[in-house]
Amino acid sequence: MQYWRKHGVALCYTLPAALIIAAFFITSILYTLYVSFTNDDGLGTTEWAGFENYVRIFQDMTYIASLKNTFIWVVATLAFPVGLGLMFSVLLQNMKGQRFFKNVFYLPYAMSLTVVGVIWVFLFSQTGINFILSRIGLNELAIDWLSTPPYNTYAMIVASIWQGAGTNMLLFLIGLGALPKEPFEAASIDGAGRLRTFWSITLPLLNPITIVVMGMALVNSFKIFDLIWVMTMGGPYRSSETLAVTMYRESFVLFHFGQGAAISILLTVASIAVSWFYLRKTIAREA
């Protein structure tokens, strides 16, 4: 009551946003947590199931395949879009015409993942990349990319690289622009070559940015959904599902709400574990 009298005015400003968040998301989180321990299958009889749904994720072949695909996505996203982003930024740094090339690599990021998905379904269809492959005599390589596991996952990763490398490039360019000049001058006086300078000076100095970029890429790759849904819907035979897609299919196609909820919780634990790494710093600084 005293709190209200003293901070009532301030609370009036903060409360609307807080109430909306509580109503939409906090209650949702609690509900999902509860459902993940039940066998809710949309038929009305819901019983307590303990950790059954969680255990099943690591036993059922479908979910294990989904876990495996998620792992492939995470590793590939860390390696390629981040690596390419770094490469672009280093190539473009101090280059004449930087603006033009920057825009080119960034362009796909200005499109939605749904659109990117449709574009690459088109490119991976028979008359697309395969047409070129068979023209240059690589007939055996001209497979039906999106319906042949495990190549369907690799094909979608190519699409996500095309979309995502540009943002990482921008972040790295920001980082490179903020580096101190002195170490580079010292290195050039010592006669260090380009590669040597890159390895021993640029990369270590760039570390803080690299951590942020990798953290963001990691968290996003856990949750990849739109691209897969548009390109394969997780198929054929659920071979290209990741956890986010499996969750959607379990919940909204098969109505296994309990199982879907357990997968959501697993995703949450994974992505919070990663975010904790840099959230920790923010919270420690502020509180």
Add this chain to the structure above:
Amino acid sequence: MRKIATMSAYLAVTILAVLWLLPIALVLMNASKSYRDYTQGNMWAWPESFQLFANMKEALHMGELGRGMLNSFLYSSLGAGISILLAALAAFGIVILRLKGGFYWFLLIYSGTIFPFQMYLVPLFKGYQKLGMYDTFWGMLFFYVAIAIPFCLFLLRNFMTTIPYEMIEAAQMDGFRSFGIFSNIVAPLLVPPVSVLMLFQFTWIWNDLIFGMTLSRSETVRPVMAGLSTMQGMFFRSGVTTLLAGIVLTSIPTLILFFSLQRNFIKGMQLSVKS
């Protein structure tokens, strides 16, 4: 030696740039073909006809993208605007009016961005059905407002902490009440972060697929990306050229925003990386 290095850097960048532009070039080429032209040749052939606008028209009508684009335009502009206002008020309470325990209020609201969206899908779907908000315009708009608040609060709170407190004290001396301070002193200072947020949130809402798919069904409510993904299933075999024209059409708003306000995007990135 140095010249060779520069030359090879240019060569590498040019090759990569061509690779990066190729998909877009192919989309534009084939979105311009008549369907006959497309089926008789292949996607790598130069268009013999120019049907881009006719294809776009067909995507708008047959593919029902027109309504989706209108819906998404309303969701994106209203959703971004309202959520920024709510977040600005909340940040004002926490930072300027020094709400006690403000950091915990901030954490409560900010927690909305920490969890993966999969946590929200089923409860919102069920709750929306119970409350009669499923598949309604207001239901969708309300959701987009809610989902955009946490990140807006995050940026605006950071920004407000940079406002010198003497300014607020001076305004209090001049007899301004709290809302007067908000609208006369603080709000005008918020223009840079608000323009960044407008851009971010408009794009985010425009590009959303999963919530549009989950919380709406009918053409009159469904946002554009959910419509596009349905259209893909129907048109991929029988109307690729229409589908591709639809892609071009639905990407235009965000592309314009990105490239006309590019500076703000980079500024926004710097802001979010720093914090």
